[in-house]
Amino acid sequence: MGKYSKQVINELVEGTLEWYQIKEMMSSYKDAERFELYREVMQSRVDWDDPILLPLGLHLYIVQKENGKRMVKCDCGHEFCDYKENWKLHANVFVRDSEEKMNEVYPKLMSPDPEWQVIREYYCPECASQLEVEAVTPWYPVIHDFEPDIDAFYNDWVKVPLPKVK
Ligand SMILES: [Zn+2]
Incomplete structure (x- = not known):
């Protein structure tokens, strides 16, 4: 399998690989066959049929809809929004902005000072x-971190046809 073994692809799909590694891997995907395999593995793990275009995180995907739209979708089937929008604005958010809430996830003394840093958790x-x-610092805007150029990725990079709605 060359540079990326089946184990790596499995870890990727299991979500045990860090997102920065995924991005790095995606950008080195010059092997169309390997990318197709990866896409197939992802697709086989969800219960719905919308073709997955790209993964967007541990549970999220960009999928192709019949109407031509590309949506952010959770593996449970929940659809958030168009992929160009920030899905986080459509998620449930829990903000840990007090010592008490921090201490639920951090050991005492190791938790960040909530005046300077808050933890935002996003849920489906x-x-x-x-x-x-x-x-993030408490006043930091909600981060919109990744807006991939899907067409360029398929057409110019891995050079495989975009998956079509069946
Ligand atoms: Zn979900």
Whole structure:
């Protein structure tokens, strides 16, 4: 399998690989066959049929809809929004902004000072999976971190046809 073994692809799909590694891997995906395999593995792990275009995190995907739209979708089937919008604004958010709330996840004394840093946790409104955690200063805007150029990725990079709605 060359540079990325089946184990790596499995870890990737299991969500045990860090997101920065995923991005790095995606950008080195010049092997169309390997990418197709990866896409198939992802697709086989969800119960719905919308073709997955790209993963967007541990539980989220960008999928192709019949109407031509590309939506952010959770593995449980919940659809958030168009992929160009910030899905976090459509998620349930829990903000740890007090010592008490910090101490639920951090040991005492190791937790950040809530005056300087808060923890934002984003959850799927349907299945309650934790989708992302952000540690930011309290006034920091909600981060919109990744807006991939899907067409360029398929057409110019891996050079495989975009998956079509069946
Ligand atoms: Zn969900």
